[in-house]
Amino acid sequence: MCGRYAASRRPEDLAGIFEIEKWDVEETLAPDYNVAPTKEVYAVLDRPVKDADSPRPVRQLRKLKWGLVPSWAKTPEGGARMINARAETVHEKPSYRRAFTSRRCIIPADGYYEWVTGTAERDLEVEGKKKRPRKQPYFVTPADGSVFAMAGLYEFWRDRTLPDEHPLAWWVTCSVITTEAETTPLAVAPDAGPRALADIHPRMPLMLTSDLWDSWLDPAGTDPAALRDLLAPPPAGLMRAFPVSTAVSNVRNNGPELLKELEGPEEGTLF
Secondary structure, X not given: OOOOEEEOOOHHHHHHHHOOOEEOHHHXXXXXXXXXXXXEEEXXXXXXXXXXXXXXXXXXXXXXXXXXXXXXXXXXXXXXXXOEEEOOOOOOOOOOHHHHHHOEEEEEEOEEEEEXXXXXXXXXXXXXXXXXXXXXXXXXXXXXXXXXXXXXXXXXXXXXXXXXOOOOOEEEEEEXXXXXXXXXXXXXXXXXXXXXXXXXXXXXXXXXXXXXXXXXXXOOOOOHHHXXXXXXXXXXXXXXXXXOOHHHHOOOXXXXXXXXXXXXXXXXXXX
């Protein structure tokens, strides 16, 4: 799954990486090293610009809220639960299938966090000596330092309690697509701990390699079968994972120190 990630790249950098044609300076977000559900996040999408002379799609960097609210929802309250969409079923689920064929995006990140429960902690849980295992967080990121381009969907939702001219009348929300975690060895693995992403968690965000970006973002692509072909997991051996401080477990903590690689799991969280 993807429940927390880091996004520290500046919009100027993202504009160069994704060949962005339009982004609003007023929508600039501060670097966020602990992105959590319901936060505002950057998303890359191809869409015509309102009131423009040409109807052609324009690649944009937009500010969206993480947690998709379907257009038909009566309230936005379920958005916090819809942060992830499964690649295996995204084409058929009522909440996602319309967005899948017409409103796809890329959510750029440095990488994502995932928590693994240490063996010793799990044993205590089984023995009934500890009610809540202490989990060790790992940061997963491309081994070559490139952007982690997560496949995503976005949707528009109209708040009918507000007048048309109200700035909050329209919500634009998004969801990250996930797939089965890789069982192949990591490109760089910690000395002690997981050797593959599946050792950390059975799911992972679906990373799109740069050769798929244009096809994924193209709004003219509406054939579900062709789009599902784009959801194949990336080639193996692109990722690295390393333990980071359990401070990231508290969403109120935020800063580059959360990405500092530890020499090994913190005490009490041994893998």
